Amino acid sequence: MVDILHRVGIKSSLGEVYKALATCEGVAGWWTNSAQGESKIGGALQFRFSAGGKEIGRFEMKVLELQPNQRVMWQVVDGSAEWIGTTITFELRQEGEYAIVLFKHQGWKEPVEFMHHCSTKWAIFLMSLKSLVEIGKGAPSPEDTKIDNWN
Amino acid sequence: MVDILHRVGIKSSLGEVYKALATCEGVAGWWTNSAQGESKIGGALQFRFSAGGKEIGRFEMKVLELQPNQRVMWQVVDGSAEWIGTTITFELRQEGEYAIVLFKHQGWKEPVEFMHHCSTKWAIFLMSLKSLVEIGKGAPSPEDTKIDNWN
Numbered sequence: 374m375v376d377i378l379h380r381v382g383i384k385s386s387l388g389e390v391y392k393a394l395a396t397c398e399g400v401a402g403w404w405t406n407s408a409q410g411e412s413k414i415g416g417a418l419q420f421r422f423s424a425g426g427k428e429i430g431r432f433e434m435k436v437l438e439l440q441p442n443q444r445v446m447w448q449v450v451d452g453s454a455e456w457i458g459t460t461i462t463f464e465l466r467q468e469g470e471y472a473i474v475l476f477k478h479q480g481w482k483e484p485v486e487f488m489h490h491c492s493t494k495w496a497i498f499l500m501s502l503k504s505l506v507e508i509g510k511g512a513p514s515p516e517d518t519k520i521d522n523w524n
Numbered sequence: 525m526v527d528i529l530h531r532v533g534i535k536s537s538l539g540e541v542y543k544a545l546a547t548c549e550g551v552a553g554w555w556t557n558s559a560q561g562e563s564k565i566g567g568a569l570q571f572r573f574s575a576g577g578k579e580i581g582r583f584e585m586k587v588l589e590l591q592p593n594q595r596v597m598w599q600v601v602d603g604s605a606e607w608i609g610t611t612i613t614f615e616l617r618q619e620g621e622y623a624i625v626l627f628k629h630q631g632w633k634e635p636v637e638f639m640h641h642c643s644t645k646w647a648i649f650l651m652s653l654k655s656l657v658e659i660g661k662g663a664p665s666p667e668d669t670k671i672d673n674w675n
Contacts, residue, residue: 376526379647380640382672471673475640489531489626496530496647500671520651521533522622 377478377492381499382471385506387442390472393506394445394463403502403511414439418447422514424524432456455487472506474499493520528629528643532650533622536657538593541623544657545596545614554653554662565590569598573665575675583607606638623657625650644671 383390393399397418401408410418414436422430432452437460438444445463449456459480466473476499481488497518505511512518534541544550548569552559561569565587573581583603588611589595596614600607610631617624627650632639648669656662663669 375529376635377643378526378528378635378640379644380637380672380674381644382674468673473672475637484527484529486531486626489529492528492643493530493532493647493650496644497651499644500648500669503671518651520654521531521624522619523531523533 375481375484375488377476377481377488377495379474379476379496379499381474381476381503382468383474383503383506384470385472387465387467387472389506390465390474390502391442391445393502394465395439395441401513403505403513404498405514406516407514410434412436412439417450422524424515424519429524434461438462453487455481455485474502487523490521490523494524526632526635526639528627528632528639528646530625530627530647530650532625532627532654533619534625534654534657535621536623538616538618538623540657541616541625541653542593542596544653545616546590546592552664554656554664555649556665557667558665563587563590568601573675575666575670580675585612589613604638606632606636625653638674641672641674645675 393403396412397408397410405420405422407421410416412418416436418434420432421428433450434447435450437448438446443465447461449459459478462477464475478495497520501511544554547563548559548561556571556573558572561567563569567587569585571583572579584601585598586601588599589597594616598612600610610629613628615626648671652662
């Protein structure tokens, strides 16, 4: 079992970061502008990714946890085979002027090459989250920074 | 045992990427401008990191592998306690117009919070490597992008 782990610090209150993680409108500002669904416990969220006008991926998540200003957890129920069944967790806590985000994408069966790609890509998206909260503008798909030939 | 894994694709020949990984001058262009030592099998490399004019970290690596256009591997012999004994590997291969870099920082004993930080930070530095090779300018320490309150 191998995990993708990241840490970013956002100059902000926990409330602003939580809003960007716990609402569809929030996630649309940093991960993908195509975000739909109901962000409530047991609800389903659909995220679609595109590049050059073409869809390149889509995921459906079930919302497992929504603890205000503390924790958001999703489980992948549809999408890339490697992602199905994995969980994505954002843990929040304040440290001085920073809202610290500990990110975990857990439950990968094997450290496949696609996992290497997703690890780098998550870092880029978490920096997009930081930018959204700190300066009001993220870089969600399809405006995201390209890292390799897979996008 | 937990690993940090990343993948970037660089629009370049393998030779240019290898040069940026296998020479001190190359590494100084994307990781830290304070890079010293002899990049040869068995040689030692010293890397120092600073922010705001102060040293914030230093590492010494032993060069384990240098396979031209294929693979570079270091072992950490001094620095942060969590890093000592870990290995850092860059695997290269061409895929169309991209030089693909598979990055692995392996041998962490525990998935500590510092590992989350280092995972995100490595992604940022690998994007700096991509920028160095593609447009001639990376963002090595102390010009690196800050990700949190640890730098």
